[in-house]
Amino acid sequence: MDYQQARDYLLQKPETIEDYPFGPDVAVYKILGKMFATLGTEKDTDGKPQGRMNLKCDPTEALMLREIFSAVIPGYHMNKKHWNTVILDGSVPQGELKRMIDLSYTLVVKGLPKARRQGLMAKYGEQLE
Incomplete structure (x- = not known):
């Protein structure tokens, strides 16, 4: 998966918006105002741009990955x-x-206030799981 494929997939998530609060170099992906991913580029060892993405993760799984x-x-x-x-x-x-x-995405949705989470579930159902 390259930068554009990652961006496309992130934007497919229900109610996702792309924002640039840290400047034009890093896109931030949010669900109802809560960040679930960032996407930017850095130069690799050959000087070519390479995508980098920050993702929320369960602490135990984060270490395993x-x-x-x-x-x-x-x-x-x-x-x-x-x-x-x-x-x-x-x-x-x-x-x-x-x-x-x-x-x-799911971890961030689960952390939303109950009313907002229930509204999303009513509208999107299984797409959120």
Whole structure:
């Protein structure tokens, strides 16, 4: 999954907005005002732009993913217990990246106030799970 594929998938999540509160270099993806992902680029060792994405994660799973994939590191500029940075270098399978994005989104939805969460469930149902 490259930068554009990641962006497209993030924007498919219900009620997601793309915002740039930190400037034009890092996109922030939010559900009802709560961030569930960031997406930006950095130069790789060859000087080419490479996507980097921050995703929320269960703390135990965050550690496990860091052990399995060298492209998953503690969340850059984030709470490293709850966030991972994923380097979009092609080493993490696309299905796994989608699963990580889905998990991040779901964790943030679960943390929304009950009334807002119920409103989303009424409107989107299984798409949120």
